[in-house]
Amino acid sequence: MSLTDGSFLLGEKRSIDKTGLYKISRKVFFSSKDSAVSGTYGEVGNEYNGALFVGGGGTGDEAGNWICQWNYEKVAGSGDLDPTNDIGLVEELDFSSIQSPIQTNPNFATLVSTYGWDQATMAFPQVKPGGGESPVFGTTDFLSYSCVYRQIQTFPSIPSGILSNIGTIEESGPPFHKLTDPADGDERTWLYLAPKIATRGNAFQITQEWMLSGFGTGWIPEIYSAESLSKLPTSEN
């Protein structure tokens, strides 16, 4: 049996990843390199099953037969998604230890009243106010931790407002699904970071992140509220 140019071969590969990105790969036959190349070029901008062509490749054998693989990407349909089983939504709570200036410790005032503080040198003195060696002499930092909550999803279009509140306090906290808020019930607040967006066929893979404040007061509204950050319109800068 001979195949005509552009015949789709049996079998194709489909996958849906955890973020809801749907990928399709098809195999196509061509009888010459020129027809394989022009066939592949002709696929640019086309869709298959609602997924946009994102590239491909081909391999030719010594007899001049060319097998091409064409790749397509789209967002998975709502029937394919199940966030409760981690399909279509990736959630992460990413904790990390960081070294912070000792002045930012929530108990710094107590440390100062206990061990003293030299305002001129911005350091703890060698001797405590009541006498005796200070155990914090030479201490400039302390180990605190930071936490970033991350959501990765694939969308058919970019949600509105996704860029408008970058760097501002998210009063209601991130929209947790399976994970729960580690700051629930305490004074810590969340800061909305800038998203990462990448085109994937006719879909968009979007990573959104929120950063948890340290203990004490939460993110300072005078610095991180939308109202404070938008005091200066770009037209006046």
Added chain:
Amino acid sequence: MSFEIVGGSFSLDRTGLFTQTDRYAFPTSDGSLPNEAESFGRAYEESSFSVDESGAFWIGEYRATDAQGMIAEELDFSMHEEPIQSHPNFFTPSTGIAATYGYDVTQKTFPKTKSDGTPNPLYGCTSYLAMTAIFKKNQTVGNLDSVANLFTNIGKISTPTYELITIPTITWRNWLKLTPKVTSRSGVFEVSESWMLSGAGGWNSKIYS
């Protein structure tokens, strides 16, 4: 000199870069390797040769490129610290950061306690966390003139020329065009354009226009 095609491969990536490898065989009895650019009528980016097991043929592989009008875009986040004094709300009268937390202009520090005697959360604070983002547009073109304004407005305030990711207007942030990266690939060009999102208040028009 006689030669014959013995297969090959090609790929087309999401930026429109088409790469093909042609495989040819020609007799070793001819005594010399063909000048690939002249032999096949086009410029090849790279070539390599090996003698087959029989010793009768050179197998030459020639890689060529082409451009196919596809674009990939991405927006990526970054974070850095800015001096607290550069915050747009720093010197707002009565409600700004300096007024609320008693900034000492002479010492350039915040005091240990606020005016009401409560602990000052900004005591020791010298910077704040500023967010930004880089928008990148990657494509492969046959002619650099087909990329509008590729070499204009570099280092200046400029709205990204997006095609896929719609960039909304934000009244308190704007974009700075960064230097493009252009890589020649044997007759076609890989072009990467990028723009950086400003911090709060936008890029200073006196510096970046």
